[in-house]
Structures are given as structure tokens and as C-alpha cells.
Amino acid sequence: MQTPILDVRGVGKAFPGVRALAKLDMAVARGEVVAFVGENGAGKSTLLKILSGDYFLDEGEVILDGANVAHVSPLAARQAGFRLVRQEPEIVPDITVAENIFIGEYLTRVRRIDFPAMRKEARAMLERYGFAGLIDVNADGRSLSPAQKHIVEIMRALKPGVKVIAFDEPTSSLTAQETERLFDLIRRLRADGIGIIYVSHRLHEVMEISDRIVVLRDGRLVSTLITAKTSDIEIIRLMVGRDLEAGYRRQETTRENVVLEVEGLNSRWHKDISLSVRGGEILGLAGLVGAGRTELAKVIFGELPHLSGNVRLNGKDLHIKSPTDAIKAGIGFAPEDRKGEGLILVRSVLENASLAVFSRLAKWGVLRKPQMLNEVAPYIRRLEIKTPSLDQDVGKLSGGNQQKVVLARWLAAKPQVLILDEPTRAVDVGAKAEIYRLIDQLASQGMAIVVISSEMPELLALADRIMVMHAGRLSPPIEKADATEENILNYALGTAL
């Protein structure tokens, strides 16, 4: 093998009380895509943050194109040619896409910021890298969808001088179509001789795009695999250190009476939406990001307004004007953006899980701690939420455990209808199967469940029926037996409507 563009030698990093990385060796060659896989906490993020200069390493060397770049600042790491596409990009809400792309390195002309040149260059970059038409360079950062924010973040990384680029969970907010564009881009970067690091929980993507796979577990390199010579079963076994069923299959359930019924719903985002979910049934809601799925959940939940149409629960018309009304009626909603909309990061696990049932746990307005412990804590245990204590701040838990806290909240609330928006976003493989089993159990107890997801295998595994949203309209329901990735995609892209 030629001299690698990035060579990591014996890197170690410890945090108080824990070894995050132990003497790690790995290399990325020019024009090679190396995937990092491992469960949450395996050390992937730590390694990326050492490379990007966010963390200092305790020991070892990082050689980037012949130069030692251990112990450099984030700016120096960037100038040396390492670029990180972050999982949750920081987008400034009040400036345009073009300015966001050039932030920190504004184009100037006679010492003044040259806005027209930046717009032009931003447009040219989007065009060049295959994302033309997806974003308006004059749009405010605030107006961007998570997927568009990600594209802006990718553009930031692709400024001149890039030698190694690392993608941290790049597809968690992208749709299948956008993911394809990203893969085209990665293939082009590979052809240009750039070293690429690809971090993802989604194994099928890793199998598709990478040349080699580095498996991490508990801060150690477990194995380096040639992608063409391995299988996802083998990877999962190495990741978790045990065999795991590769795919999850939902048990057959009996469908009861219709619980939730939406008829002729119109809103700013939707045209003529009708759907129904029976007790014990899981309805999957597929579609591209921006098609209006999250908005539909929020309209039903009373967080966003609707113009006309009926929402019925057990045959009775509901007049929901706010989430308070929805919760009272028996509808639960676990939002996609758990840090932004789901959790109170500075409050405890128990308090976060009890949120939706405060009034039920209280007598004369006084919360009763024993009731809290009796009614809520069992769900925290059942979900196997890994927390030192019930009083731990939720912000200190890992992503998968945070998601479980949101789920625990709705388990405790026992709604008749539960809407889950991307329930396993950024959750690792082991926790995912756990969450699927839970959703499954809830359905078998008679709850009507709507799962919104961008991950097709997830929908195919979980849902009894799947409806696909495209530009604010819903496809007819597809029964589980007839659902395939292809026909869902057809509807999602609007080619079948």
C-alpha cells in the first residue's frame, strides 16, 4: 500500500474514570473510504473529535499527509486538510445559506465582504457536488430542513485544501434520494484521491460505500475488514461481541377497531389527508424529508394548525387546538428532535419520563413521589435505560438512552394513539432492536401506533401497513405483504401518484 494520507498511531484518550480510546492504530489511503462502525460509546466520536482538534489526545500520533497534527486547534486541523461533517451541524439561523457555507472564511474584495461572489460560488459548489436545486443559497439558515442543513455542512467541508473528510452519521436526516446523491459525491471525492472516513449505524450504507471497515468496541479496534469480503452479520457480531438477529420481524397481531381516524385533513402543508389506524396496528409513514410527515404528526397533535378536516378518536370528533388537548384525548407524540423538542436536558431522568403524566400522579396539584416511582420508574427499568440513578440529568445520557426516556414517558402515559417520529434516529444497533420490541409490545397491548421513519428496513420490519407521503399528499395504504423498498420509493418520489 502507498503511504496513507492519514495515519493514526497508538492514539489513546481517557476521560475522568473511563478510557475512551486505547492505543488505536488505523490508516486511510488516498482515494479510500474507511467506515467506522461500533455501538454508541465505542469511541468513534472521540476519534473524530481528536482528528478535528476538538479534543487533545493523551498519547500517540496523528500524521496527515506527512505532517504531525496531534495537539492542534480545530482551525489548524482544518487548514491542514482535515474536514469533519458533523452529525448535528451548527447553522446560524439569521444569515443566508451562502454566508453559512463561507462562515469564518468570507470571500472579500477590497476588504469588504463580497456577497454576490459568495452567492455565486455557493451556487457553483452545490451544482458541482450534485446538490443543485435542493437549496436556495439566499434562504435563511432558520428556514432549512435538517437535510438541507446537512448539505450546507457538507459544502463547508469541501472548501479547497481538503485532504481527508470525515462524515459523522451523514444520512441520519437525509432521505434515500439525498443519500444517493451523497454517495455519488463520496465516489467522486474518492476518485479525486481524497481520504474518506464514514461513520454510520446504517450497515447497508457502510456495505455499499466503503472499501474497508474499522470495527470499534469499548475504545479498542476490534477488527479491520475488507468490505467486499465480509457481511453485515459478521460486522454486527464483531460490534456487539455476540450474535444478533440481523433483521427484526414483528409478530402477527390481531387488529381491533379503528382508534384514530383522520378524514379530509387540509393544512398549510397537506392536501386531503385521510388515514385510519386500528388498535393493535402499526401504521408506517414513509416519505422524503420535507414531504410533510412530521408536520402531519404535529397537526394531529395540535401543535400546528389545520384548515379543515376531521380527526376522530374511537369514532368521536376531536377538536384539538393544542398539545394539551391531544394528550387529554389520549394521543401521544414523541418528536424526532429529542434534544430540541423532546427532553429537558437539565432535568432528571425520572422527571423527564413523568412529564406527560404529571397531573395523573398528583393529588390536589401536589406531585407524589411514591406514585412517580411506582408508575414511571418501572418503565425506565423495563427499557433498560442505562443511568447511574433516576436523578441523573438526561443531558448526560447517550443518544439511545435519551430516546428510551422519551419512550418511557409515553409508556407511562398509556395513550390510545402513539405517534413516533423517527424513533431510532442515531440509536445504535443493539438499542434499536430493543426499541422495536417495545413498539411491538405496545401494539400488542392494543395501542394504535404511527411510526414515521426514513429508514425503509425499519418500516418494513415494523409496520402492518405503510402509507407514503409526497409533497403533502398520502399514498393509499400498502399492506405489509405487498410492501417493498421499490414501491415505497416510487410513491415517495411521486412517480407512482
Added chain:
Amino acid sequence: MSRITRFVGAENLSLIIALVLLVALLVSQSPFFFASRNILNIGQNMAVVGLIAVGMTLVIVSAGLDISVGSIAGCASVAVAIMVTDYHSIAGGIVVGILLGAVLGLVNAAIINVLRVNPVVATLATLSAFRGLAFLIAPDGKPIGVLDETFGLLGSGRWFVYDNFAGVPIAFIILIVVAVIGHFVLSSTVFGRSIYTMGGNPAAARLAGINLNRMRYYIYAISGALAGLAGIIVTARTSSGQPASGTQGLELEAITSVFLGGAILAGGKGTIFGTMLAVTLLATLSNGMNLLGIPTFYQLVAKGILLVVAVAIGQWRMARAERLQAAAAAKGKDAA
């Protein structure tokens, strides 16, 4: 030690240590400090700021701010003076003073809720407007002398007086009662926990079914009512209804106490217990500076510095918590 830490909270422990050190310093510097009369004076002086700080804790935990409290106290002071002198009704005066405070608090909440004005700006505006209102309701804008002795007890009266014990100030007892109720409400009721929720993450609070606007009306009304009560005590102590003197600058002291007591500007954190410890610390500090003959101007500078220190400590705690969080996210210990 660890059991004590758990009982009072790590943040409060440092306040208690600071208080003990301060007391030790003052005892060594002034023979008057430990006299029971002086200690009880501190208790009496605490009452006014303390009452406002209880309401301010609710406001700040909900991620709001109320800088109009001093002006509200001024309005209540004038109103209670008019009731007591012109209508000879102490009970009526107290009710009117507290209700007026609550109504002015509702005005604050309405500006924030309906007009969507940021709480700092909204209450900065009413800081000025309510002070003007206090001068408007006072005849000719002048202080009103209140000579009713029974009413005066609210300010300087004492209970449990024995031969060599100066008695506990009634104002201090009122503060303790209010603080205990406030602590119970904030820590143990649905209303109180909802304040933490809305302060910690308003979007999540709304999606969890909490009506943020309604909460804000309650919170600012409580803050206003307690400011009104504080204004009544000021009137009783100074024997005069004062539109401005005696109530100016109370907001600064109350806000400083709340931040020093462990709350953060972003909301979602803070306790009445912590606030009360901080109020005690500040009252002791200012009493000590008086005993040591430090001029008022220096005391003002010291108060300003304390506010910055209090917020800086909060920021430092948050930064540390975030570092720990990042470390937790990176390590394998809590991986699912």
C-alpha cells in the same frame, strides 16, 4: 460529608461554607456582629429582598426575568399607605397592596404573551412605567406618612420577646412562611415542576401538554404579588408610603440572590432553598459592611460585582456539566 452534600445540594454547600466564613470574619472584626439584636436586624432586613427573591426564583427558573419588581413594590407601598391613612383599613391595605402587585404582574405577563416581547425588555419598560404609576397615585407625587402603630408592627414588630432576647421580627416570620410555601410549590406541585419544564425546554414543555402562556400569567402574578407584599413591609418599616425610596434597586438584589442561589439565566435550574441561602449571605454581607463602616458607594460597587460573580459561577457550572456530558457521550459506560 457526602450525605450532607446530597441533602443540601453541592451548590448550596458552597453557599453555606461562604456564609460560615463570612460570619467568622465578621465576628473577628466586630464585637457587635454576634449580638442577638444585630442578628435579628439581619433577619428583618432580609425580609423585603427575600420576599421578592422567592417570586423571582419562579420567574428565573421559568427562563424569564422580572426587573419591574422594585417599581411594583413602590406602587404597593403608596397604595397601602393611602388605604391605611385615608380609609383606616389595615387589612384592606394589605389586600389592595398584594392584589395591585398581582395585577401589575399580569400586565407584565400579558406584554410577554400577547405582544411577544422579550421578558427583559417587557419588564424594563414596566420598571419605568410602574415607577411613574407609583408617583401618579401618590398625592402630588410625595411620600405619605403612615402613623398607625398596629400597621407599623408589620415592619418593626417582634414576636417571642423575652428579658434578654430581642424577639423575632414579624417581617422575618412572614418571609419564612412565604419561603416554605414557595419551596413546597416549586419542588412538589405540578405547577412547580411545570415551571422547571418550561424553563428547561419550552418546546418540549409545550409538546408535553403545558400551556406556556397560562403558566406565565401565574408566575408573573405571583412575582408581582410578593413584590406588593414587600412594598407593604417597606411602608410599615419606614412609616411612610414611598413611591421610590426604599424600593429602588430591590430587583438587583433579588436577581443577584437567585443566581447566587444556583439558578441559571437559561432557566430550568434553581431552588427556593438556594435563593434563601443567598439572600442570607447578601444580607449578612451588607450588615457586615455597615458595621465595619464601609461607605454605601463601595457597597453598591460590591453588589454589582456580586451579580457578575453569581452569573459567572452559573456559567462555569454549566460549562463543566457540558464537558462531563461530552465525556459521557464519548465513553462506553452508558452506551445502550
